[in-house]
Amino acid sequence: MTDTPARLLNLLSLLQTPREWPGSELATRLGVSPRTIRRDIERLRDLGYPVQATMGADGGYRLAAGAAMPPLVLDDEEAVAIAVGLRAGAGHAVEGIEEASVRALAKLEQVLPSRLRHRVGALQAATVPLVGGDGASVDPHTLTVMASAATGQERLRFAYRKGDGEETKRLVEPHRLVSTGRRWYLVAYDIDRDDWRTFRVDRVSEPFATGARFTPRELPAADAAEYLSRSMAGLQPTYRVVAAFEAPAEFVAARLPRWLGMPVATGDTSCRLDVTTADSLEWVAFRLALVDCEFAVHEPPALIEHLRELGARISRAAG
Amino acid sequence: MTDTPARLLNLLSLLQTPREWPGSELATRLGVSPRTIRRDIERLRDLGYPVQATMGADGGYRLAAGAAMPPLVLDDEEAVAIAVGLRAGAGHAVEGIEEASVRALAKLEQVLPSRLRHRVGALQAATVPLVGGDGASVDPHTLTVMASAATGQERLRFAYRKGDGEETKRLVEPHRLVSTGRRWYLVAYDIDRDDWRTFRVDRVSEPFATGARFTPRELPAADAAEYLSRSMAGLQPTYRVVAAFEAPAEFVAARLPRWLGMPVATGDTSCRLDVTTADSLEWVAFRLALVDCEFAVHEPPALIEHLRELGARISRAAG
DNA sequence: CGATCTAGGACACGTCCTGGCCTATATGGG
DNA sequence: CCCATATAGGCCAGGACGTGTCCTAGATCG
Structure with a gap:
């Protein structure tokens, strides 16, 4: 607390709180005169941190978005x-x-x-x-x-x-x-x-x-x-997955991760997905089911088998 | 860059890099004498940041875990x-x-x-x-x-x-x-x-x-x-969901979010889940299917119906 | 044993930081 | 409209403190 740098760091952390701080409150809180606070604000601005001030009665300072990331001061939580x-x-x-x-x-x-x-x-x-x-x-x-x-x-x-x-x-x-x-x-x-x-x-x-x-x-x-x-290359077993959806390509694309590739429209309300590098059938099955529309899997057989089991299990759960 | 506080912030950001910095390199990089670097390190330590130093040849400084979070200096990415x-x-x-x-x-x-x-x-x-x-x-x-x-x-x-x-x-x-x-x-x-x-x-x-x-x-x-x-209370429609799993309670608990409640063991390899505050059946259905074991839903009827449809859709996808 | 690093005391010089006082300016409320 | 209250910043005096250049001590490795 004896140091100027320490005070500046404290100031920076206070300003990151999403509220406005009047200079006088900052002064008492940091134990210096308001004049020094104004100078500290100026220093921070010279350092590139955009300290925003609102003028007039009940004005105050807050830290705004600038050109570079300021050091983030986080509390424990x-x-x-x-x-x-x-x-x-x-x-x-x-x-x-x-x-x-x-x-x-x-x-x-x-x-x-x-x-x-x-x-x-x-x-x-x-x-x-x-x-x-x-x-x-x-x-x-x-x-x-x-x-x-x-x-x-x-x-x-x-x-x-x-x-x-x-x-x-x-x-x-x-x-x-x-x-x-x-x-x-x-x-x-x-x-x-x-x-x-x-x-x-x-x-x-x-x-x-x-x-x-x-x-x-x-x-x-x-x-x-x-x-x-x-x-x-050629080392690990990868699968090629081909599936068709009865929904617009945009609808399906929005519900699939990018690395599965983009579905290709085969009509106004249907599209086709061709994944060449799938390495886990369970994961793919899971993602396809999440799309929330009618779909059909053409390849590979192992995936079809897995889906059959999953569907049966869910049906059994429904009694 | 002319200021001492700026240098301290720079130093803090350098020390957060997961590597060791010899004092001499810090000195040339920050444009001050090695003695000043040693003093800056001391200052940081006084501020509570645990700067760890390894002695001997090719020693150096790095920032360790301490009592309080130091300001995080992040790059853009x-x-x-x-x-x-x-x-x-x-x-x-x-x-x-x-x-x-x-x-x-x-x-x-x-x-x-x-x-x-x-x-x-x-x-x-x-x-x-x-x-x-x-x-x-x-x-x-x-x-x-x-x-x-x-x-x-x-x-x-x-x-x-x-x-x-x-x-x-x-x-x-x-x-x-x-x-x-x-x-x-x-x-x-x-x-x-x-x-x-x-x-x-x-x-x-x-x-x-x-x-x-x-x-x-x-x-x-x-x-x-x-x-x-x-x-x-009594305002929004909530459902009570009752489901049984054919797997140990620990197995099921590990695959369910905490707020769904804890499953109660009804045997060595079976357990029962009672959710009183479910507010979205789709979400619950989804979580239950994710548990990856045989299960059966007893209540409510709407959830059973939803599961029936989901299971049928997946089965249809399997051809 | 010597090289290379951290750790830190002593000293002298100059810088810059601080508080107090001043004025200008923007803003909102009675 | 005027007053209270806020930021913005210039000026000045005094003193604190940061700086580089010495120095010695301790740790570690080849």
Whole structure:
């Protein structure tokens, strides 16, 4: 409280409250004269924070939207809410911002007080994983540890469950996290195997940043996404799904995630969807049923079988 | 950039990066001597931010978790990611932190630069509303405007669609937002009608804070939640849902949201769920089907009918 | 053992921060 | 209309404090 910088930070946090503060109240609250408050406001404006003032009787200051993000001052509950929200969305985030979302979560969790961390964990446990599917859900904690290690250029140690169920210990230099559809991959240089590898994040457990720094190697590809798609080509079983809907293409498109592709209109009130890269039939079945209109699945047989079972189960539930 | 406070904020933002910074690099980057950096670190520590230092060769500083949240310095993408994540979760947030979640969103959107606001809007449009249900989804923008007006004690103007479909104009003094299950309500004092009212947020459109301040009146109840439940008693149609599952109670509980209540075990591999306050049958049907085990619905008839249709539709889709 | 980092005391110089006082200006209410 | 109250900002005096340049001590790794 003796410092000018501390006061400015306090001021910034007060101004982020969605209300107006008269200068006199700010002065008494921060323990300085109103004149100094006016100067502090000026300082904040010089720093680029657009402090808005309303003139006249019962005027006051508030922080408006500007050119750059000001440092967000959150109270405990807000921080927990953001952390829980981001973790809930970590598995199936909106496409295009998955990486940024994980980065933000890592940044927040790095400085999250431990008592709040417990609350986040408890609430996270209470949350319902929306996709039952094949159970390949990612642990937000794993994601954030990996993201931190990648940007911090620290070596990473973890246990990896291979496709055949065997557990192996890995020591890698993490390069980047890549999200495809709803699955996460880590592109990293495997120290022991002395080569680049990709790891499915849902098969990783007990990730641990060793603290040892490394200098980034050059990836043998234009970027991590390209390397991933090259290394996955022909490797994992993917399905091609073809379905027809009895509803306008816009109606269906609005109810499907983008990465499933866009439906093509086959008439005024019908359209067709062709998904080439589906990797979980349960998930696709679930999304199709959610569209809330008549539809028919033409391919693959496994999906048709799964839908038959689901429909039968629901019918049985109805007595 | 000439100021000490500005440098401290910059330093704080650098230290939030998940990596270690040697003092010398911080010095050159911020354009001051290493000694000043050491003093700045000390200042931050005095302010309560736990700057962790590792000694020895290639040591450095980083920001650790402490007692209080430091101001979060986000880049553009991270801010957008948080905003989108919170908006996506605004409708059906994790129980217990809905209000905090909306507060955080309001705080963020208040200072979000407009160019980022456009990106948030675009991504938000691309997001899929998870619950089709009765279409009573809330607009995150409406929520944040209302939350800001309530905590900022500003009068609020909006259009309200009553139960019979009629549009009315309202001018209110917002008191609090309350979330029950997946629905949002505003408890406010209606100026024109000169009495307290509750409004369903999903029926509100074009909310607008007038800027006129008011002094809070005393609510004729212990708190907003109590007032809401009193004013809703016997008013809105709620259903009682009874369902039986052929799976252990823990299995079912883990796949149901808390506000639906807890299933009661009726055997080792069976349990029973009794929901007294369901307000949307589509939503309940959807959640029950998601549990992924055999189940049967005993009540109400409307839900059974809905399930019958859903099951038939899925079966038809399977050809 | 030496290199390299953090940690921090001492000192001197100059800057800038503060409070008090002034005026100008915008706004709303009696 | 006029007055109260708010922001906005200039000017000035005095003193606090931030700065760079020394210095030494302690920790850690190769």
